[in-house]
Amino acid sequence: AVVEALAGLFRPGCLAGLSVLVSAGPTREAIDPVRFLSNRSSGKMGYAVARAAAAAGARVTLVSGPTALSPPAVAEFVAVESAADMYQAVMARAASHDIYIGTAAVADYAPEYAAAGKIKKTAGELTLTLRKTRDILAAVAALPDKPYTVGFAAETDDLEGYARAKLAAKNLDMVAANWVGEGKAFEQDDNALEVFWPGGRRTLPTASKAVLAGRLIDLIAERYGARAAV
Amino acid sequence: AVVEALAGLFRPGCLAGLSVLVSAGPTREAIDPVRFLSNRSSGKMGYAVARAAAAAGARVTLVSGPTALSPPAVAEFVAVESAADMYQAVMARAASHDIYIGTAAVADYAPEYAAAGKIKKTAGELTLTLRKTRDILAAVAALPDKPYTVGFAAETDDLEGYARAKLAAKNLDMVAANWVGEGKAFEQDDNALEVFWPGGRRTLPTASKAVLAGRLIDLIAERYGARAAV
Numbered sequence: 001a002v003v004e005a006l007a008g009l010f011r012p013g014c015l016a017g018l019s020v021l022v023s024a025g026p027t028r029e030a031i032d033p034v035r036f037l038s039n040r041s042s043g044k045m046g047y048a049v050a051r052a053a054a055a056a057g058a059r060v061t062l063v064s065g066p067t068a069l070s071p072p073a074v075a076e077f078v079a080v081e082s083a084a085d086m087y088q089a090v091m092a093r094a095a096s097h098d099i100y101i102g103t104a105a106v107a108d109y110a111p112e113y114a115a116a117g118k119i120k121k122t123a124g125e126l127t128l129t130l131r132k133t134r135d136i137l138a139a140v141a142a143l144p145d146k147p148y149t150v151g152f153a154a155e156t157d158d159l160e161g162y163a164r165a166k167l168a169a170k171n172l173d174m175v176a177a178n179w180v181g182e183g184k185a186f187e188q189d190d191n192a193l194e195v196f197w198p199g200g201r202r203t204l205p206t207a208s209k210a211v212l213a214g215r216l217i218d219l220i221a222e223r224y225g226a227r228a229a230v
Numbered sequence: 231a232v233v234e235a236l237a238g239l240f241r242p243g244c245l246a247g248l249s250v251l252v253s254a255g256p257t258r259e260a261i262d263p264v265r266f267l268s269n270r271s272s273g274k275m276g277y278a279v280a281r282a283a284a285a286a287g288a289r290v291t292l293v294s295g296p297t298a299l300s301p302p303a304v305a306e307f308v309a310v311e312s313a314a315d316m317y318q319a320v321m322a323r324a325a326s327h328d329i330y331i332g333t334a335a336v337a338d339y340a341p342e343y344a345a346a347g348k349i350k351k352t353a354g355e356l357t358l359t360l361r362k363t364r365d366i367l368a369a370v371a372a373l374p375d376k377p378y379t380v381g382f383a384a385e386t387d388d389l390e391g392y393a394r395a396k397l398a399a400k401n402l403d404m405v406a407a408n409w410v411g412e413g414k415a416f417e418q419d420d421n422a423l424e425v426f427w428p429g430g431r432r433t434l435p436t437a438s439k440a441v442l443a444g445r446l447i448d449l450i451a452e453r454y455g456a457r458a459a460v
Binding site for chain 1: 261298339355358386
């Protein structure tokens with residue numbers, strides 16, 4: 001309700017008539033039937049972005065990894081588990097959306113295979129070979145009819161350097177970056193973002209994820225409009 | 231409320247005057263500031279066991295890894311994250327309790343060290359070296375003044391074989407075993423248990439985790455009493 005109110009205050013209906021695909025949450029990569037690799041994403045930022053986009057008038061599809069959150073009221077909610085699941089769910093939908101906002105903390109490495117039975121703890125040491133997963137953001141941005149593509153970056157150092165490199169390397173339209181580690185961002189209710197696009201940047205200062213999501217949606221609508229006007 | 235009612239029906243106050251230490255949930259083993267290894271334990275069974283023990287009149291301490299559950303009303307609730315944290319929290323309390331019920335799905339392997347900064351995804355392949363964590367159940371059962379020690383076993387095959395081996399190898403007083411994989415037990419609301427102790431066994435058939443926890447507490451009270459009477 002807070003998001004709706006704030007987003008409404010800033011730019012009523014700034015995404016009216018547009019469709020927005022949001023990915024959110026962590027993914028889980030199975031090691032065996034019980035063990036998995038994951039990360040500290042709570043999904044809160046992504047769910048807040050999906051809510052803010054819906055409040056701004058967009059038709060929203062949310063593809064989400066496992067979280068403890070209740071699904072928001074969006075046009076379509078797709079629950080996935082692994083990075084491979086998320087890749088398929090996003091790629092099946094990306095070209096039919098105007099904007100893709102990849103907030104998910106997709107596992108970038110996954111075990112090369114998952115054991116069918118529970119691995120017994122016999123050896124004192126165990127070596128796990130991980131393979132890089134497919135890059136969903138880059139794959140969306142490489143589509144012939146690509147949506148306006150927004151990536152997220154969570155970094156522990158050199159925020160701008162990594163964000164600008166990601167923007168260029170993956171051919172993204174925007175990167176929203178934030179610091180992680182030492183209680184910052186992941187699993188927290190507050191966050192701050194440094195947003196970069198080709199030729200520009202804006203700081204969205206610390207606020208609740210709901211308020212911040214509204215400001216990010218405003219900025220995306222503004223930049224999407226500027227691009228469309230070129 | 232269901233547990234309280236049922237536990238009350240079966241054996242009112244069967245643990246009155248006793249103290250019970252319960253460990254529950256998964257643990258998380260940091261790979262770097264954002265990535266971790268974990269497992270599919272929801273903590274539901276352990277929380278249900280803690281509630282049932284409290285309803286049976288025990289003074290209950292619950293040591294829990296990260297879950298999405300609200301802490302139950304117990305005498306002491308201790309939140310931990312890693313297997314090493316849980317080892318310390320349990321070992322600091324075990325000798326002062328009459329009964330220890332280790333329901334936690336403690337990670338048995340953890341990265342040999344956690345990276346201070348987020349690992350960049352440069353290499354196509356990444357090798358993670360995991361070391362066996364310290365065995366909390368075995369350490370509790372090896373205490374000179376050990377509590378009555380109940381372990382859990384989650385297996386994908388040969389349930390009795392593994393459970394009996396665990397009972398003997400770790401010098402436990404009881405092992406409650408269940409099947410995992412293919413939607414069984416982990417993250418589910420229903421469960422069934424095969425309970426083994428030296429010279430005996432009992433099947434606790436499929437029921438809600440709340441009802442099953444009440445039946446397990448009854449059985450622990452019965453066996454604890456039998457041991458004390460010897």
